[in-house]
Amino acid sequence: MIDFQNVTKLLGGKSILDNASFRINQGERVGMVGPNGAGKTTVFSMILGELPPDKGEIMIPERLRIGILRQQIDLSDKQEDVLSYVAATGELPAIQARLAEVERALETDPANRQLLDEFGHLQTTYEHLGGYDSGHRAEAALAGLGFDEDVFHKPLNSFSGGWQMRASMARVLLSEPDILLLDEPSNYLDIPAVEWLQRRLRVYTGTLLLISHDRFLLNSLTNVTLEINGGKATRYSGSYSKYVVERETRSALAEAARKNTEKRRDKLKENIERFRYKASKAAQVQMWIKMLDKIETEELPEQLHFQGRIRIPDPPRCGAEVCAVENVSHSYDGARFVFRDVSFTVNNGDKLGIVGYNGMGKTTLLRIIAGTLAPTSGRARLGHNVVIGYQAQEFAELLPAEEAAYDVVKHAAPGDTPPSRIREILGAFGFSGDDAMKQCKVLSGGEKIRLCFARIFVNPPNLLILDEPTTHLDIAAREALQDALVNYKGTVCFVSHDLEFIRGTATSILEMRHDRVKRFFGGFDYYKEKLAEEEAANAPASNNQQNKASSSASSAANSGSASGAQAQPQPQTAGKDRRREKAAKRNALLPEKRRIERGLAKCEKIIEDAENEKAEIDRQLMEATPQTDFAALQKRRKALDYDIAEATVEWERLASEHEEFMKKYNDDEA
Numbered sequence: 001m002i003d004f005q006n007v008t009k010l011l012g013g014k015s016i017l018d019n020a021s022f023r024i025n026q027g028e029r030v031g032m033v034g035p036n037g038a039g040k041t042t043v044f045s046m047i048l049g050e051l052p053p054d055k056g057e058i059m060i061p062e063r064l065r066i067g068i069l070r071q072q073i074d075l076s077d078k079q080e081d082v083l084s085y086v087a088a089t090g091e092l093p094a095i096q097a098r099l100a101e102v103e104r105a106l107e108t109d110p111a112n113r114q115l116l117d118e119f120g121h122l123q124t125t126y127e128h129l130g131g132y133d134s135g136h137r138a139e140a141a142l143a144g145l146g147f148d149e150d151v152f153h154k155p156l157n158s159f160s161g162g163w164q165m166r167a168s169m170a171r172v173l174l175s176e177p178d179i180l181l182l183d184e185p186s187n188y189l190d191i192p193a194v195e196w197l198q199r200r201l202r203v204y205t206g207t208l209l210l211i212s213h214d215r216f217l218l219n220s221l222t223n224v225t226l227e228i229n230g231g232k233a234t235r236y237s238g239s240y241s242k243y244v245v246e247r248e249t250r251s252a253l254a255e256a257a258r259k260n261t262e263k264r265r266d267k268l269k270e271n272i273e274r275f276r277y278k279a280s281k282a283a284q285v286q287m288w289i290k291m292l293d294k295i296e297t298e299e300l301p302e303q304l305h306f307q308g309r310i311r312i313p314d315p316p317r318c319g320a321e322v323c324a325v326e327n328v329s330h331s332y333d334g335a336r337f338v339f340r341d342v343s344f345t346v347n348n349g350d351k352l353g354i355v356g357y358n359g360m361g362k363t364t365l366l367r368i369i370a371g372t373l374a375p376t377s378g379r380a381r382l383g384h385n386v387v388i389g390y391q392a393q394e395f396a397e398l399l400p401a402e403e404a405a406y407d408v409v410k411h412a413a414p415g416d417t418p419p420s421r422i423r424e425i426l427g428a429f430g431f432s433g434d435d436a437m438k439q440c441k442v443l444s445g446g447e448k449i450r451l452c453f454a455r456i457f458v459n460p461p462n463l464l465i466l467d468e469p470t471t472h473l474d475i476a477a478r479e480a481l482q483d484a485l486v487n488y489k490g491t492v493c494f495v496s497h498d499l500e501f502i503r504g505t506a507t508s509i510l511e512m513r514h515d516r517v518k519r520f521f522g523g524f525d526y527y528k529e530k531l532a533e534e535e536a537a538n539a540p541a542s543n544n545q546q547n548k549a550s551s552s553a554s555s556a557a558n559s560g561s562a563s564g565a566q567a568q569p570q571p572q573t574a575g576k577d578r579r580r581e582k583a584a585k586r587n588a589l590l591p592e593k594r595r596i597e598r599g600l601a602k603c604e605k606i607i608e609d610a611e612n613e614k615a616e617i618d619r620q621l622m623e624a625t626p627q628t629d630f631a632a633l634q635k636r637r638k639a640l641d642y643d644i645a646e647a648t649v650e651w652e653r654l655a656s657e658h659e660e661f662m663k664k665y666n667d668d669e670a
């Protein structure tokens with residue numbers, strides 16, 4: 001489907017691709033990885049036709065719809081409301097406009113057969129593309145990405161850049177393109193939104209290309225990994241985790257082959273030198289020289305990322321209780337509270353991950369613990385000999401542009417710190433040798449974050465407070481930081497939207513919601529298990545309460561009737577009448593309820609069967625023989641993609657209908 005053949009691309013004198021060839025087949029889900037600045041986003045621009053190759057050819061079938069979510073967007077000129085912007089996807093706006101034109105023309109010429117035919121065709125196409133249901137689907141997508149219903153009709157340009165990015169994501173996902181290009185889609189998402197995105201992309205049936213440093217998305221969504229690095233494009237089968245293992249295996253084999261080649265080269269050189277001046281060996285020496293010239297040195301895969309471990313110094317000793325948050329509430333305007341009466345204790349050695357939707361006050365809480373913000377009420381009390389190291393979310397952007405990395409750390413160090421110690425700290429965070437003298441203005445995002453850590457640890461803390469520490473870090477740097485924090489003997493309180501980072505680092509979770517702040521004394525998987533148990537327990541408990549109430553009312557009525565109490569018969573009779581009325585209403589609604597649920601089950605069956613058949617077709621294509629009918633298999637696969645897409649759209653429509661219906665159904669039960 002997407003075919004790069006011997007493509008070369010130079011940008012600013014740097015080789016992005018050097019005679020690179022690779023193919024992305026229809027329906028594949030490709031994770032694109034590589035170091036920051038390697039050219040992954042440039043490859044997207046080349047697929048879109050925005051940048052032509054310097055050499056080679058890029059082939060993409062015509063008439064395929066390509067959807068793109070970029071890292072940076074500017075929607076400051078968009079005055080339409082966010083719901084309208086998201087709902088107007090793909091061809092729908094053009095069809096809507098033409099429908100309006102034809103409708104106006106029919107008002108003056110209602111018998112025009114050509115206009116009537118076009119109007120009918122446009123309506124059919126509009127319906128097929130989900131136009132009549134686009135509003136409901138847009139609402140569901142916006143809700144999944146964290147938008148409150150009361151902001152659906154606010155102008156798009158009134159939102160921050162992060163929320164505009166979310167709206168753009170909802171819009172491109174709803175357009176259901178044939179090829180979907182996503183460039184760091186989780187950058188502005190909190191964990192619930194990342195989980196929603198993952199669920200949404202799992203049912204996407206087109207070809208997916210995903211640039212991401214989020215290991216959760218790469219591992220759960222991709223079945224092919226394409227590494228862009230050093231001008232090369234290398235294809236690996238499997239998700240990111242499988243790619244890491246395969247890459248290490250290939251590197252080990254290449255290293256072994258290189259060593260064998262060097263041994264052969266050294267042996268040939270030895271023989272040539274030994275017998276160079278013996279006439280009887282002249283012919284053989286010439287053969288050895290030719291063999292030596294033909295030996296090619298085995299190329300090793302280039303290193304991808306920042307190498308080495310992040311070595312965090314041991315913290316100074318402190319008391320068992322590091323911090324106690326006592327009845328803390330905070331409001332920025334004196335009227336609306338971000339949170340109220342929050343209390344919890346952080347003990348020595350805890351790794352506390354704070355999770356929740358954006359806007360719940362996670363950053364505010366970290367600032368209060370760090371002492372950079374005074375709470376409206378309550379207090380955050382530090383324990384004995386606690387030394388704080390605070391990494392704010394925006395600090396990396398405030399580094400002095402002209403200052404060298406060495407000077408940044410030197411200014412943060414105690415006055416008697418020797419230069420060798422400063423160099424040692426810089427080296428521990430990846431700034432060895434001349435890199436220590438790099439100016440901040442030339443540092444990448446990941447280098448800036450590492451420099452901030454070096455600045456903190458030149459005066460070792462025992463309470464580390466981190467707000468989004470993985471922002472701008474590539475995957476290897478995230479993994480290195482994760483390992484460092486796991487082995488760190490001090491205490492950590494942190495906020496992160498990287499699910500795998502939280503899963504691998506946190507030993508307990510603090511969940512922040514509108515209605516509660518709750519501590520879970522276990523890691524992220526334990527926290528998710530407890531949430532699932534809560535949800536499972538709440539549903540039957542609610543039903544049991546209703547059943548008990550109904551049973552109690554029935555018993556009371558029967559008891560009153562049996563005892564012959566005649567002083568106040570009217571309320572009992574009225575209660576029976578109300579129950580009969582509600583039962584009649586529920587019975588009247590049951591056929592509609594069953595219709596919707598049958599529709600949902602039918603859609604799920606179509607999707608499941610189609611996915612199974614696609615898997616079988618993929619197996620046949622992988623195990624193809626000369627007799628395999630590739631054209632027929634590809635044609636059937638395309639038809640299955642269409643069936644899945646159509647069933648998914650119908651499922652989403654019915655799911656929205658079911659949600660609205662159940663509100664009415666449960667109201668009648670109340």
